[in-house]
Amino acid sequence: MAEVQVYKKSPAEFNLGQRRAKKSMRNQIMMFALMIFLTLISFTMVMAYNSGVAGFSEYFVIPILLLFAAVQVGLQLYFFMHMSEKGHGIPMMFMYTGALFAFLIVLTFVAIVWW
Amino acid sequence: MDLNKKFTPETWPDHPERATHEAKNKFVGFWLFLGGETVLFATLFATYIALKNKGPAGYEHTTQELFELPLVFVMTMLLLTSSLTSVYAMYHMKNFNFKKMQLWLAITALLGLGFIGLEVYEFVHYVKEGFTFDSSAFSSAFFTLVGTHGFHVAIGLVWITLLLIRNAKRGLNLYNASKYYTFSLYWHFIDVVWVFIFTVVYLMGVIG
Amino acid sequence: MMMKGLKKWRLFSLLAAVTVFLAGCGQEQLSILLPAGQVGKDQFNLLILSSVIMLIVIIVVVIIYVIALIRFRRSKLGEDHIPKQTEGSHILELVWTVVPILLILVLAVPTVYYTYKLGNVTAMDAVDEEGNTENLVVDVTAKLFWWEFEYPELGIVTAQELVVPMDEKVYFNLIAADVKHSFWIPAVGGKLDTNVENVNKFYLSFEKDSKDLKDGVFYGKCAELCGPSHALMDFKVKTMPRAEFDTWVTAMQATGEETTDVAAVGQGEELFQQSCIACHATSAVGETGAIGPNLATFGDRNRIAGFMDHDKESLKEWIKDPQKYKPGNKMQSFGDMSDEDLDAIAEYLMGLSVEK
Amino acid sequence: MSSVAQKRGFGATLWDWLTTVDHKKIGILYLLGGGIFFVIGGIEALIIRIQLLKPNNDFVSAGLFNEIITMHGTTMIFLAAMPILIGFMNVVMPLQIGARDVAFPFLNSLGFWMFFFGGLFLNVSWLFGQVPDAGWTSYASLSIASEGHGIDFYAIGLQIAGGGTLIGGINFLVTIITMRAPGMTYMRMPLFSWTTLVASAMILFAFPPLTVGLFFLTFDRMFGGNFFDHTMGGNTIIWEHIFWIFGHPEVYILILPAFGIFSEIIPMFSRKRLFGYAAMVFATVLIGFLGFMVWAHHMFTVGLGPTANAIFSVSTMAIAIPTGVKIFNWLLTMWGGSIKMTTPMLYAISFIPSFVMGGVTGVMLGSAPLDYQLHDTYFVIAHFHYVIVGGVVLGILAGTHYWWPKMFGTMLNEPLGKITFALFLIGFHMTFLIQHWLGFWGMPRRVFTFMDGQGWNLANVISSVGALLMGLGILVLIINIIITSVKNVRVGNDPWGDGRTLEWAIESPPKFYNFAQTPLVRGLDTVWIEKMEGNKSGFTAAEPVQDIHMPNGSIIPMIMSFGLFIGGFGAMFHAEEAWGLPLLIFGLFVTFASMATRSLKDDLGYYVKKADIERDLKQKGGRN
């Protein structure tokens, strides 16, 4: 295979790159805060349910738990794992296909293995 | 490829993890592998859900009786934080700052170690209570699902330790940049799986 | 030249196949082509419908294929001929997408209909005013390598030979006692697995009197690999008009009383009480869950252990060495039993009957 | 590994093959391994047919018969058909897309060795006299109850072999995604490469469930697990689901590459572009996708309830539509072409009606209420041998004749090839056509014998004689291979004369670096396009001659796989022998240590120098 072409960035380019990286890092931290926040809510909700706080029924808590889990996964994939960036078309396609099959498998096991 | 080629932050490419042909292959291949892992864990989850709380006649252990949320919460925080620290490490990798990258990865590994430690503690605790791998279908499914995740964490720890030591003297180059990057993908994926474990196994388990 | 021979041969075999199909070969007591009940008939209709669709498909493909092979041979067109490189045709592609969709729909609609129809067991629990179930229910337990049939409402148990009344729906509860088996009476209707962890329910209806058959019985089969003697895990089905069935039930219920107090307990019976009673009951009113098949109707049976000839010689052979005939089955051998004793037991068993 | 041809001793040659990472050599290893297992599986098939020749036969005992059918099915599917197809993918796909190697040469070798040792592990069971006997599906209640170590061999052997397949699948995917030559867009890719892509994607998603299922089985049998023990709360139906979630995609993993092979052969010997290329690609992807939505059609009689059965019935039937698109596109490719009856083409044209017959019986089985009757009868045996033998095996035989010159530089004898073809095809229809009726007449599958007087005798005789003819056909093929190799008449780049895809633009066999210069691809069937425009070689280069980077060979893959192999025995005997657990740990240690060695030792490959390549080129007159 061919050698890697070494390319020296001009100071302007370099600084731009640094700024972009910083900005995306700030973004990551915000996403992290959001994830922690969601986790906290999830745990708190279950605690509340357990201690019998009114309004926390199973049918309310479980969907929200699952929703939050899904959101967290999205955050991990799109921000921490950079799936939102360019050049991730193939990874995205395969992750989505995998997720679809995963969903189907879980769905059937929940629906038709009942005895 | 020439390992001795010296880079500076100015010459370091924007996407070091995909800069060489081999690196690009590794990058794509690893993502595909994660796609397969998704299905693997889905099968484990599905089985766990189907066998949850199922045991021989008169079996006493249930999710509600077993699980302790505070412990799980601490584990979750450790793992989530380790995800952030590995993001930091990758940030420094892109900036060609080898020392900081190593440092943040070492922190990541320590957090992971803490997680594993707590998991081992948890398992030992269950076994002491009589909730052993062979005591019921539920226990088998539980230990297999959570254990497989734990095993992934352990593999990740060995992997990153080897990487850290192997490259400590050599610094960052385009040969090992992709190795670091795939590790970080792996680590995030482990976190993704954990999110579902704490939700489906622990939180939903406590609910009943 | 070889291809021509081949084509002829293929066409010929197709024709031959169709003829055989229409002739409905196979034997009345176990062919799904000669259905003896509504369930089997429904399934047979689906078989015919799907076969016709499939034959149409095959014929269309073969026609295009044969013409192409005849017309476009290089030996005819010459070595240098370069055909036009056509990319495709949207119209044609549309045609061969839509036509199969239509054909599939023709099959899918009755499929769904019959799936629900045959899966409908709601009538199973129906009771009349007095709280008696309206339909006959049989609990089937499949065991390594034999079948137990309990009639819970009638309080009787039998094994190896299922006896059912004709022209009404008979409902079945199916379960396996050890490993998975599958309950199948080919001539009467499709099968259902006997799982280890749950009871499966379905119904069949029997519309032909088994008296008129070659052996006087329908054949039943175990259709799921269950161990070495899976192939020999056959059972038999006797169908009879309702009145006859009721008589049979009464006779069965009576086997509970007559046993003990007969003074002239034969030698055979005595021996049986010593060696065999631990596993085999001879009263049809007994419990289910015995280790061996209930023998109350043994004299009325058609086969020994499901597949051996029903005569004294075979019976003696069986008792001496069951493993030889049915590898892996759960009956111990009585190889050291004297010929005399065997004769006596055989005599006794052959006499166990509710029909004579 | 030098490009200079030299005489070498046996030891060096052997070492070369053990350590090779060249995709063509690994492909040949796959073909060899798969071929041997095919003969073993075939001999097992012949034993089955001898046993069923007449009623109450006692050629083999009941227990042994179950072992033989189990090993026949398992061997044929996992160790014969799939590896042979992977062999073709290895040899041909990189050539077709203009790549110098696969994406991960090291992993490619690892995949092969895992398959090999996994297969060996399974078959070593014969030496122990404890052989898997619960059918290739190993349904849980029976596979848990089965005594001895038979099923252990199944669980561990398939685990190892399956791991190899998964690695191979990822490798092919990445190769196709990242290593296509300039101009080789997805929609210019030859269909065999497309089917490789889709089949590999299916491997990626279907094998992880199998891995999990086999682990459950291993845990239950060897480590006290309770997944399938209903007395402990387990559930056997879970195994059935997991097995078929893997198992149904698996059958398309087998048939798609075969479709690919025929999609190469039919255009070539019709001298005509594949009709409806885009639709073919689309149909392939759709089949792959739908393949994951239908698995419960193997479980209609399990008692899932009418709603589940109805849904899976309809989704199953839907697969007929994309498959039909393929069939008609092949027919229309021949239509208006110039058809030459070579041996590969004979296989291709006989494949079409044979496969259609197998496919339509599949649709019949897809009708749940009808399947209640036909499930687990010889009708099912007939169905899947029609699609597998009439599709996959015919594809393998066709591919063998078709690519033999490319792989070995010499042509298989055509008359002998046609004899093989005739014997095999006639034998095939004779064996399996009549089995449809055996099913109708009430004959269950997996029976070690049958009683006289059920009307099955004649049909079984016919079936057995047919199997014999197939065996003769394969024997003729083996003779053909031997004669051809001894004669060793060399052939040029495009021995069939009508090459359309890139592999026919380079030498037979290709140099170890495949392309001296990376090719430039100008359209679908690029070689054909070049030839039609007057470029006799069919090749245009995309780059000047320059140094070529190549990977180093390595013995580590073999050692890694061997570690798993011995570790397997440790797992199996850990409960009863003192050496079991240490052996298990030792085996895993060998594997992980080799893995660590591999990752710690830099392996940067080496360069083939420009001068060497130019010398090679000069030797054959400056052409690629």
Ligand code: HEA
């Ligand atoms: C290469 C392997 C292969 C392939 C390609 C297929 C293809 C198909 N199979 Fe088969 N199958 C197996 C291998 C395969 N199968 C195996 C090994 C088993 C048994 C496993 C075991 O139990 O041990 C099995 C079992 C099996 C069953 C379970 C039977 C049972 O156990 O009760 C069913 C049920 O639905 C089924 C259906 C189908 C269908 C609908 C297709 C379709 O993909 C077929 C589609 C093709 C066509 C239909 C022909 C071409 C189409 C046209 C010309 C268009 C027009 C057609 C119509 C309108 C109908 N298969």
Ligand code: HEA
């Ligand atoms: C790829 C898959 C594949 C292939 C190619 C075959 C090929 C064949 N199969 Fe296979 N078969 C299965 C997969 C396959 N099978 C599966 C999955 C099952 C189900 C198992 C189960 O129930 O669990 C099955 C079951 C099965 C049965 C049913 C067993 C039963 O239910 O009781 C039968 C019976 O006829 C049979 C026959 C054959 C025959 C005659 C061939 C022939 O096509 C074989 C032709 C090949 C040869 C005959 C090789 C000959 C080679 C030589 C003669 C070389 C001579 C030797 C030297 C020179 C050294 N098979």
Ligand code: CUA
């Ligand atoms: Cu019971 Cu087969």
Ligand SMILES: [Cu+2]
């Ligand atoms: Cu299938």
